[in-house]
Amino acid sequence: MRKIASHYALINGALERNIVVEVDDNGLIINILRTTTLDSMAGVEFYPGILIPGMINAHSHVELSYLHNQIEEHSGFAGFARAIGAVRGNFTTKERIHAAEVADARMWAEGVEAVADIANDELVMEMKERSKIEYHTMFEHFGLNNLSTTYIKDMTARHRNAAATPHSTYSVQDAPLRELCGGDGVLSIHFMESDDESALYRGSGSLWEWYERMGWSCDFLHYGSPARRIVESIPRDRAILLVHATRTTAEDVRMIESHSCGATWVLCPESNRYISDAKPPVAMLRKMGAKIAIGTDSLASARSLSMIDNLRMLGEMCDAPLEEMLTWATANGAKALGIDDTKGSIAVGKTPGIVVIEGTDLHNLRLTPQTTSRRVI
DSSP: OEEEEEEEEEETTEEESSEEEEEOTTSOEEEEEEOSOGGGOTTEEEEEEEEEEOEEEEEEOGGGGGGTTOSOTTOHHHHHHHHHHHHGGGSOHHHHHHHHHHHHHHHHHTTEEEEEEEESSSTTHHHHHHSSSEEEEEEEEOOTTOOOOHHHHHHHHTSTTEEEEESBSSSSOHHHHHHHHTSSSOEEEEEOOSHHHHHHTTTOHHHHHHHHHHTOOOSOGGGOSHHHHHHHHSOTTOOEEEEEOTTOOHHHHHHHHHHOSSEEEEEOHHHHHHHHOOOOOHHHHHHTTOOEEEOOBOTTSOSOOOHHHHHHHHHTTSOOOHHHHHHHTTHHHHHHHTOTTTSSSOOTTOOOOEEEEESOBTTTTBOOTTOEEEEOO
16 A cells, blocks of 8 residues: 655645545555644655646547657648648558557656547557557548448447547538447547638638539538537537637537537647647636546647646636646546546545646646656556
8 A cells, every 4th residue: 555645636626735645556546634744644655746646638649649740830720631641651550559659658657547549540559458548549430432430330349448430520421420429439529620610611711622622522511510510410418529629619619518418628739739829719618617628639730748738838828727727637538538437536446546746836836837747656
């Protein structure tokens, strides 16, 4: 058994002092002590900073880790997509798998406990299934000319903690999107990353022009907007991760929140900065009471997969207290993935992992440029 303490601990969404967490050899929390005699307690491991449960990365593409530093920053949404196509063939299978293994080890060391991971193939599934991190893989269906979901469903059936999901509201025709949204598991949909997504439904913008040039038609424009398509296609109680949302309006949020009890808005500010220098609407989502979780996206579109870096960026965009932001990175992600019975919070009977946040301004409870995270358990 280990006794672990710090200056603060995140307990039930609040930062509390004088907490000692007792954990058995299997990582199970067996007791949480509140004491005023911490200095005199025997056998306590004290870590300066803040104790939190293992973090939940609610959006990543670990299979793209081999593209780290391969795509120019601020290339824009369309430029980023073109660049991936141009460089992804330059790497061997061995290089791709190794890059994913390195990224996985770094996330684990920095305190990531579980990941909602997007996949287009099975290349790194063996790595994920032997990882210490609990991966929940969303195999994504993509392509206006791809009407069959058989391939994606076959991959899903071969793996645990896997589900099939549409890529977005602009890249999947109506029948496959509705079919996938009527299935099981958590959906993860790239949502409103660009103004062109909503413009498409009005018959304008670069997506519309590209599809016209290619001779591709969309059978879903009658919904009128991406948000309306979400509301009319996804059951009210289906768990859904709406990712990025940099161009989401208050009207979009009201529409989706009034319909869905299972929606979580996943913000990835470093990726947004990297691709187009956009910012997620974190202040608006907070004001409207939406559920927020944190993702890192991929190393193709981010300098790192650091959850702390993304939290620090969000802290510069809103006045949320630190305990609230840490809850976004832990409990909210666990609830969104349906694993909050064991992960996401420091509570007796759970095995959430224990992480220490170091280099924080403990007087004002703010993240600083020096703030980092590392795993204790």
